[in-house]
Amino acid sequence: MAIRKIREIGDPILTKVCKPVKEVTPRISELIDDMFDTMYDANGVGLAASQVGILKRIVVIDCSAEQDEAIVLINPEMLETRGEQFGLEGCLSVPGKSGEVRRPAYAKVKAYNEDMEEFIIEGEDLLARALCHELDHLDGHMYTELVEGPLMSSEEAAQLMEEREMAEAPEEEDSGETE
Numbered sequence: 001m002a003i004r005k006i007r008e009i010g011d012p013i014l015t016k017v018c019k020p021v022k023e024v025t026p027r028i029s030e031l032i033d034d035m036f037d038t039m040y041d042a043n044g045v046g047l048a049a050s051q052v053g054i055l056k057r058i059v060v061i062d063c064s065a066e067q068d069e070a071i072v073l074i075n076p077e078m079l080e081t082r083g084e085q086f087g088l089e090g091c092l093s094v095p096g097k098s099g100e101v102r103r104p105a106y107a108k109v110k111a112y113n114e115d116m117e118e119f120i121i122e123g124e125d126l127l128a129r130a131l132c133h134e135l136d137h138l139d140g141h142m143y144t145e146l147v148e149g150p151l152m153s154s155e156e157a158a159q160l161m162e163e164r165e166m167a168e169a170p171e172e173e174d175s176g177e178t179e
């Protein structure tokens with residue numbers, strides 16, 4: 001187990017399409033362990049293999065507060081999305097920045113686990129956002145392509161959220177703009 005170097009925006013590897021995994025070799029198992037270590041160390045909720053420089057279709061996600069809901073997705077495939085959410089998003093490959101992105105409110109993904117058994121995962125809210133964000137990485141896409149408005153520093157994002165909270169009723173904090 002080890003922490004790997006996270007590639008940052010501008011690195012061409014982040015724009016490449018990752019290749020499917022045929023079998024989970026000991027090297028792949030080690031990569032998955034390292035991806036979790038790297039993600040938790042950086043306080044992220046998701047990481048794609050390309051972000052540590054490996055062009056394979058592997059994603060790790062953990063959206064839990066206690067970091068005890070580790071999910072590995074090998075060769076994931078988006079089956080269905082529904083609804084919409086609009087909110088702040090960040091990426092370990094774009095350190096210190098965030099921006100507002102429109103994503104589906106619900107996502108259903110088919111993937112394989114470390115034993116190459118097929119499973120289905122459904123997510124709402126943060127998990128839906130993470131699934132979309134990480135699957136995009138496997139096709140060489142970054143959330144920065146989808147950001148509406150400016151990329152902000154943490155301070156700017158915190159300030160924006162504070163202004164929104166003051167302007168809106170608390171129940172509507174995640175509603176975004178009306179169209």
Ligand SMILES: [Zn+2]
Binds near residue numbers: 090091133137
């Ligand atoms: Zn990312």
